[in-house]
Amino acid sequence: MTDAQSQGVAGDEELVSYLDRTRERRLESFKALLRIPSISGIPAHAADCRAAAEFVAADMRAIGLEHVEISETGGHPVVYGDWLAAAGRPTILVYAHYDVQPVDPLDLWESPPFEPVVRDGRILARGASDDKGQLHMHLRAIEALLATHGKLPVNLKVIFEGEEESSSVHLDAWLEANREKLKSDFAVISDTSFFEGNLPSITVSLRGLVYIQLDVFGSRVDLHSGAYGGAVENPVNVLCQIVAALKRPDGRVSVPGFYDDVAEPSHLDQQALARLPFDEDAYRDSIGVPALIGEPGYTVLERLGMRPTLDVNGIWGGFEGEGPKTIIPAHAHAKISCRLVANQDPEQVFQLVAGYIAKLAPRTVRYTIQRLGDGMPSLTPIDHPATLAAARALEATFGAAPLYVREGGSIPVCASFEGILGLKTVLLGFAPPDGQFHAPNEWMSMTNYETGIRTIARYWAEVAGIER
Numbered sequence: 001m002t003d004a005q006s007q008g009v010a011g012d013e014e015l016v017s018y019l020d021r022t023r024e025r026r027l028e029s030f031k032a033l034l035r036i037p038s039i040s041g042i043p044a045h046a047a048d049c050r051a052a053a054e055f056v057a058a059d060m061r062a063i064g065l066e067h068v069e070i071s072e073t074g075g076h077p078v079v080y081g082d083w084l085a086a087a088g089r090p091t092i093l094v095y096a097h098y099d100v101q102p103v104d105p106l107d108l109w110e111s112p113p114f115e116p117v118v119r120d121g122r123i124l125a126r127g128a129s130d131d132k133g134q135l136h137m138h139l140r141a142i143e144a145l146l147a148t149h150g151k152l153p154v155n156l157k158v159i160f161e162g163e164e165e166s167s168s169v170h171l172d173a174w175l176e177a178n179r180e181k182l183k184s185d186f187a188v189i190s191d192t193s194f195f196e197g198n199l200p201s202i203t204v205s206l207r208g209l210v211y212i213q214l215d216v217f218g219s220r221v222d223l224h225s226g227a228y229g230g231a232v233e234n235p236v237n238v239l240c241q242i243v244a245a246l247k248r249p250d251g252r253v254s255v256p257g258f259y260d261d262v263a264e265p266s267h268l269d270q271q272a273l274a275r276l277p278f279d280e281d282a283y284r285d286s287i288g289v290p291a292l293i294g295e296p297g298y299t300v301l302e303r304l305g306m307r308p309t310l311d312v313n314g315i316w317g318g319f320e321g322e323g324p325k326t327i328i329p330a331h332a333h334a335k336i337s338c339r340l341v342a343n344q345d346p347e348q349v350f351q352l353v354a355g356y357i358a359k360l361a362p363r364t365v366r367y368t369i370q371r372l373g374d375g376m377p378s379l380t381p382i383d384h385p386a387t388l389a390a391a392r393a394l395e396a397t398f399g400a401a402p403l404y405v406r407e408g409g410s411i412p413v414c415a416s417f418e419g420i421l422g423l424k425t426v427l428l429g430f431a432p433p434d435g436q437f438h439a440p441n442e443w444m445s446m447t448n449y450e451t452g453i454r455t456i457a458r459y460w461a462e463v464a465g466i467e468r
């Protein structure tokens with residue numbers, strides 16, 4: 001064996017040697033995928049999303065996956081492929097997404113977002129860790145197993161989505177329509193990160209989301225603030241009053257009923273979080289804020305993983321140019337999102353927030369509320385045989401038992417797998433904890449990428465032994 005990264009698959013010399021021999025080619029293919037600017041949220045990039053789907057489908061066919069198809073959803077397509085010749089063995093639904101987030105602010109990137117570079121053990125590009133890197137790792141593990149053994153130890157049904165970063169609007173209907181075809185024993189989603197350094201992690205919960213846009217309208221056009229000021233309402237002032245009333249300074253949300261369905265952390269949950277290696281001061285310094293906020297009575301990790309939030313993502317209105325301009329703006333706008341936890345329901349939280357805004361809004365303005373997307377929170381079982389197998393595979397390849405973490409981010413498809421397909425999910429993710437998801441200079445650790453491919457290969461061998 002030539003490589004510490006291969007320790008967990010050391011018994012499989014052919015696989016080890018194949019992965020060593022194909023390293024360069026693998027990197028070139030990874031870079032080619034990263035070069036496609038498949039930003040799902042920007043309509044002008046629709047053709048790039050399709051190009052990414054086609055790239056991935058061609059890759060899947062080339063490595064020996066079967067029934068590969070680009071499946072229409074009404075939005076960006078889902079790429080499906082399977083390998084079902086492991087009779088009597090478990091069938092796993094594998095999920096990752098090929099779409100990425102927008103890249104602005106562009107001037108903060110050290111190198112262009114769609115021109116991947118490898119430097120200091122990192123590959124830098126939009127999508128490197130969220131989520132093209134993890135998608136690519138799954139394909140490379142399948143490639144290596146099929147190339148060296150001519151078969152997989154389990155049955156796989158692979159779906160790669162193209163709308164995850166824009167709220168997966170068409171995915172639930174697609175899952176419903178393909179329920180029979182997707183029948184499996186459990187699901188694996190690779191779209192999460194490690195918690196600390198290169199210590200492997202298994203994510204055991206995700207927050208949900210409801211996203212709201214609030215538009216406040218006053219006069220027909222901007223008015224002279226001297227000629228009309230004092231008699232006519234200012235929509236920017238009103239919007240600020242509403243936003244300020246939604247939340248207390250300590251971080252607790254003021255919307256009546258907001259916390260009604262929130263499951264309190266159990267004693268075991270609290271202990272599990274308290275055991276994680278977490279240094280509050282280092283966390284604060286890494287972000288660059290003078291102090292942290294948070295709901296009284298909860299630790300930082302509880303606030304991040306087990307408590308809901310309400311945040312303004314953007315707010316605009318009125319004159320923003322240079323110098324003074326004396327107006328009463330005609331309208332003002334805010335984008336507001338709530339992260340949700342078990343057992344909150346996005347629809348219900350939307351109604352609560354909308355109802356409270358209706359109470360707060362004065363008669364002096366008109367306003368509209370739009371719902372821009374939502375997703376259910378999810379919990380995954382820590383003691384499921386598929387989770388235990390993932391822990392063994394991670395420990396064998398990364399040399400440390402995984403940490404069990406509660407993720408503050410959202411992957412709504414996880415709840416859909418359970419709700420629509422009746423599947424439990426293992427959240428087996430490999431991104432670095434500080435991988436700059438959605439931010440400039442997103443990166444993937446080359447060690448996590450290489451070792452993770454071996455983890456996945458090892459995982460399928462571990463899963464093969466699970467009772468069905």
Ligand code: BES
Pocket residue numbers: 130131164165166167168191192193209373374375407409410411412437
């Ligand atoms: N991969 C992320 C979710 C995630 C974030 C996992 C941070 C681990 C750490 C996913 O692609 C994502 O960004 N989800 C969106 C969901 C939204 C668009 C519905 C999110 O959390 O904002």
Ligand code: MN
Pocket residue numbers: 097130131164191
């Ligand atoms: Mn993702």
Ligand code: MN
Pocket residue numbers: 101130165437438
């Ligand atoms: Mn993302």
